[in-house]
Amino acid sequence: MDMPTSPGVSDNCRRMSSVLSLVGDKWTVMIVMVLVERPRRFNDIKRTIGGISQQMLTRTLKALDRDGMVSRTVHPTVPPQVEYALTGLGHSLAEPLRALGAWAGAHLEEIDGNRLRYDLVRRVAPDAGR
Amino acid sequence: MDMPTSPGVSDNCRRMSSVLSLVGDKWTVMIVMVLVERPRRFNDIKRTIGGISQQMLTRTLKALDRDGMVSRTVHPTVPPQVEYALTGLGHSLAEPLRALGAWAGAHLEEIDGNRLRYDLVRRVAPDAGR
DNA sequence: CGGAATCCCGCTGGATACTG
């Protein structure tokens, strides 16, 4: 039986697990969002993100380079300068990422309220006798 | 046309970190993608995802319930039946998530190729005589 | 069947120090 509109739940699962190994990493997403504007140098990225250790920055950038998401350009100057830029692939990822960010901005407050309410209800107990 | 002042770099970062605490969890995304089709019961979800421990399923579902992303309906039958369904909020998240999944489907092979190429270059590079 | 509690291992990822 052909499923035109619902092409397989478990199929989507596999696909999602793949993409999650990418975007599941918070630093990956951060870096992509930072570089989507313009290319930046190592410490520039580090400062902009603020809160990332240089080890994680190195690791993540290397992974992104490996995936072909960012390009790494070394300028053989006296103090070595390395510039990172999003590739076309990287930019293409930035789009759905931005959609996710937009969703977050639109619903984070609502979620926060939900959590508060949920916690209140559970704290004060279901209150059987009222 | 984007915002002229582009104030959103570090601003986006904060937003992203928020959303990442949600979707950064692979199981959260999985469950949402599974429930986007139709409501399901506990073990139904577990079987469909396949590979999730019941502990993580319980945890994640509770978190999603707390966030107001899924509704939890207990049917007081003899063997207790609990049905989980996406709320409107949950469905709204599913959309950007699906966009991400679509991106993955479109680019995963490309990424895989990039990785292979990258690894080849790095492997053989240092010293081929060994 | 749905869920809670316990145990425990492995990886993530931060801090630090060293190199080119």
Add this chain to the structure above:
DNA sequence: CAGTATCCAGCGGGATTCCG
């Protein structure tokens, strides 16, 4: 400035067991 190497704490998350 850019990058590597080491150490190590935290917790994510799996397996198992028990309860309603």
